[in-house]
Amino acid sequence: MSDATAKIPATIAPPRPAASDRLKFYGIWIGAALALLVLPKLFSSGGSLTTFSLIGISIIFSLSYNILLGQTGMLSFGHAVYYGLGGFLAIHAINIIAKNKFAIPLPLVPLVGGAAGLVFAMLLGWVSTRRSGTAFAMISLGVAELVASSALILRTFFGGEAGVSANRTKVLRLFDWSFGPQIQIYYLVAAWTLIAVIAMYALTRTPLGRMCNAVRDNPERVQFVGYDPHIIRYIAFCFSGLFAGIAGALAAINFEIANSAYLGAVQSGTVLFATYIGGVGFFIGPIVGAIFVTLLSLGLSDLTQVWQLYFGLIFIAVVMFAPGGITGLLMMHRPLLKGGTLSRVLPSYLVAFVPTLAMITGLMLAIETTVHFTVNPGEDSHIKAFGIPFDAANPAIWAVAAVLLIGGFLIARKTWARVAGSWDDALTAAREKGVAA
Amino acid sequence: MLELIVISTLNGVLYGMLLFLMASGLTVIFSMLGVLNFAHASFYMLGAFFGFQISRWFGFWPALILAPLLAGALGAAVERYGLRHVHKNGHVAELLFTFGLAFAIEEIVQIIWGKSPVDFRVPPLLDFPAFTLFSTNYPAFKIFMLVVSIVIFIGLLVVLKRTRIGLIVQAALTHPHMVGHLGHNVGRIFMLVFGVGTALAAVAGVIAGPALVTQSNMAGLLGPILFVVVVVGGLGSLPGAFIASLLIGLVQTFAVSMNGSLAGAFGPLSPDYAATWLSDIWNVTVAQIAPIMPYLLLVLILIFRPMGLLGTRDT
Numbered sequence: 001m002s003d004a005t006a007k008i009p010a011t012i013a014p015p016r017p018a019a020s021d022r023l024k025f026y027g028i029w030i031g032a033a034l035a036l037l038v039l040p041k042l043f044s045s046g047g048s049l050t051t052f053s054l055i056g057i058s059i060i061f062s063l064s065y066n067i068l069l070g071q072t073g074m075l076s077f078g079h080a081v082y083y084g085l086g087g088f089l090a091i092h093a094i095n096i097i098a099k100n101k102f103a104i105p106l107p108l109v110p111l112v113g114g115a116a117g118l119v120f121a122m123l124l125g126w127v128s129t130r131r132s133g134t135a136f137a138m139i140s141l142g143v144a145e146l147v148a149s150s151a152l153i154l155r156t157f158f159g160g161e162a163g164v165s166a167n168r169t170k171v172l173r174l175f176d177w178s179f180g181p182q183i184q185i186y187y188l189v190a191a192w193t194l195i196a197v198i199a200m201y202a203l204t205r206t207p208l209g210r211m212c213n214a215v216r217d218n219p220e221r222v223q224f225v226g227y228d229p230h231i232i233r234y235i236a237f238c239f240s241g242l243f244a245g246i247a248g249a250l251a252a253i254n255f256e257i258a259n260s261a262y263l264g265a266v267q268s269g270t271v272l273f274a275t276y277i278g279g280v281g282f283f284i285g286p287i288v289g290a291i292f293v294t295l296l297s298l299g300l301s302d303l304t305q306v307w308q309l310y311f312g313l314i315f316i317a318v319v320m321f322a323p324g325g326i327t328g329l330l331m332m333h334r335p336l337l338k339g340g341t342l343s344r345v346l347p348s349y350l351v352a353f354v355p356t357l358a359m360i361t362g363l364m365l366a367i368e369t370t371v372h373f374t375v376n377p378g379e380d381s382h383i384k385a386f387g388i389p390f391d392a393a394n395p396a397i398w399a400v401a402a403v404l405l406i407g408g409f410l411i412a413r414k415t416w417a418r419v420a421g422s423w424d425d426a427l428t429a430a431r432e433k434g435v436a437a
Numbered sequence: 438m439l440e441l442i443v444i445s446t447l448n449g450v451l452y453g454m455l456l457f458l459m460a461s462g463l464t465v466i467f468s469m470l471g472v473l474n475f476a477h478a479s480f481y482m483l484g485a486f487f488g489f490q491i492s493r494w495f496g497f498w499p500a501l502i503l504a505p506l507l508a509g510a511l512g513a514a515v516e517r518y519g520l521r522h523v524h525k526n527g528h529v530a531e532l533l534f535t536f537g538l539a540f541a542i543e544e545i546v547q548i549i550w551g552k553s554p555v556d557f558r559v560p561p562l563l564d565f566p567a568f569t570l571f572s573t574n575y576p577a578f579k580i581f582m583l584v585v586s587i588v589i590f591i592g593l594l595v596v597l598k599r600t601r602i603g604l605i606v607q608a609a610l611t612h613p614h615m616v617g618h619l620g621h622n623v624g625r626i627f628m629l630v631f632g633v634g635t636a637l638a639a640v641a642g643v644i645a646g647p648a649l650v651t652q653s654n655m656a657g658l659l660g661p662i663l664f665v666v667v668v669v670g671g672l673g674s675l676p677g678a679f680i681a682s683l684l685i686g687l688v689q690t691f692a693v694s695m696n697g698s699l700a701g702a703f704g705p706l707s708p709d710y711a712a713t714w715l716s717d718i719w720n721v722t723v724a725q726i727a728p729i730m731p732y733l734l735l736v737l738i739l740i741f742r743p744m745g746l747l748g749t750r751d752t
Contacts, residue, residue, distance in 0.1 A: 131739075133528065134473045135672055142664065143735075145661045145732050146736065150729060269536075306548055316537040319533045320522055323523075323526040371548055374548055375548060
């Protein structure tokens with residue numbers, strides 16, 4: 001093997017990137033770090049700091065999930081297990097450190113969570129990753145149920161329904177940071193987010209990361225090359241557990257409590273939603289998804305009672321119409337942008353946008369009116385949804401909803417067919433200009 | 438003791454048959470379409486709620502017929518207008534679609550019927566003890582459930598083994614592509630199979646609704662067990678699903694009725710670590726770990742027989 005590689009001329013190795021490319025590459029990370037530093041200066045209210053912290057945690061968790069789904073092609077329904085166990089171990093670690101006065105500062109506690117996630121991924125992963133595809137998905141679900149149910153049985157460790165709480169300010173202080181105020185927690189989360197994101201990006205650039213992609217695309221061929229797909233899936237699974245554990249530990253530090261909900265199916269579902277809505281095909285996808293889903297769940301829950309239904313519908317819509325997620329949709333336009341033919345598509349987008357919006361409005365109107373009559377039937381029929389007041393008892397509302405929904409659907413179908421047509425034209429034109437699609 | 442064994446066996450077989458009603462549909466759908474329908478348990482739940490609503494309006498017997506038909510039609514529509522559309526994006530997208538669907542159905546059921554259990558009663562015609570074994574009254578409705586599931590099981594067997602459509606379905610279990618190449622209208626067969634499969638799950642829902650609790654979390658509780666059944670039996674294997682259903686039904690029912698624990702068995706030893714956080718494991722009874730039994734079984738099967746009991750296909 002070494003002989004063969006020695007004879008291959010060095011030109012096959014990719015050339016070192018030019019200085020400008022390298023500057024661009026490192027510039028992104030330095031820019032991200034600066035943005036994280038400046039962000040609390042721009043939005044300094046307590047609420048927005050909490051939101052930023054939640055987003056940071058969600059970013060780490062979603063990216064760790066994408067190591068499985070996007071990079072290795074393993075659909076897991078139980079990723080919250082490693083997140084939750086990381087959280088529980090971190091809470092116990094804080095309590096133990098505070099009790100015995102160990103010289104370990106709070107910023108190192110996420111390492112405990114990461115270690116917990118790694119260890120449990122190593123334990124449970126060997127069995128789970130034997131199979132891929134649908135079987136893996138079902139197995140991950142079963143293992144998740146096993147752990148979540150066990151958490152309710154092992155009450156001493158998991159604290160039963162109430163969970164385990166800790167006081168994060170009682171551990172060793174560094175530079176007089178008590179980690180009581182949210183701003184300090186924000187900086188802790190931000191630092192860990194940056195570290196974890198860089199680490200996970202670096203992971204995708206290693207030979208292991210490439211082999212993960214190969215296992216996703218063609219496991220049989222990987223076997224012929226001489227690798228064992230099971231081992232590669234297993235290693236990817238372990239890394240994924242490690243970062244999920246870090247995210248869980250940060251969540252536990254943020255809330256100062258860990259309970260069985262951390263391990264549950266809802267948490268696993270949320271990370272799946274965030275990752276997939278963001279887009280699994282690109283590294284940045286889960287980051288976009290985490291930001292989008294966290295903001296959406298915080299924002300929607302203020303606007304409507306049944307925000308989870310909207311959440312599910314958005315997810316279904318993404319699966320059906322935009323399997324690449326948000327980033328996939330945006331990246332689709334890159335060849336058009338490069339070829340300068342983007343302007344040909346935009347008018348048809350505008351045309352399609354109107355009936356689609358009408359359809360969505362009709363759907364929302366129908367849902368909100370139904371909700372009014374089934375969930376709170378006795379109340380005043382003048383309700384407010386998304387800040388817009390209307391009278392749910394008025395039959396005209398039903399008529400409007402039906403017209404918008406059905407009419408919007410019929411017209412939208414036609415206009416989207418037109419979008420597809422002009423899209424093809426624009427792409428062909430872009431290709432003729434020599435842009436690789 | 439004998440009483441416990443007899444009653445638990447009856448209940449276990451009953452639970453197992455209910456599981457098989459759902460697992461059979463799930464298995465056939467998986468074998469033909471290649472997609473594990475995550476929302477299968479949701480159709481079971483829809484069956485129960487439709488049954489509840491229709492039995493309020495027209496009585497239980499029309500509900501037993503209408504609710505599965507309604508749910509089956511809904512299932513067929515989901516296949517025709519949802520799954521078929523997603524199919525081109527691959528199996529992961531299909532699985533995710535059904536996952537989102539399960540999520541949405543649960544939310545919709547919560548919106549319409551609320552989060553608390555609804556009052557779905559056993560029909561008065563069947564509300565009497567069928568027989569008394571030792572000292573336990575065995576309700577007639579449970580016997581009815583058992584009869585319905587066995588009748589459907591036999592009916593399914595006859596359809597699969599003796600009819601033309603059954604032949605095609607059987608062929609599709611092992612050679613899904615060949616069936617398509619032979620010129621059958623694969624799309625329509627898929628829709629039919631999906632509809633029938635979801636209708637079967639809805640039948641299970643209607644007959645289980647009055648006996649168990651009809652609540653919006655019933656799909657979430659049963660769904661994972663259903664997937665355990667399918668994986669333990671071997672993905673795509675109907676006989677395997679049958680054996681696994683009965684096995685899990687019996688294991689769980691027997692576990693619930695047992696009160697033993699490590700402390701009970703080895704109590705006099707009382708080792709030192711029994712007082713630490715391991716005391717939970719030391720003191721937990723078999724009945725308490727009954728809910729996690731199926732998952733333990735799953736892990737054991739995966740270690741010793743990763744293909745499942747009778748499985749031959751690797752996804």
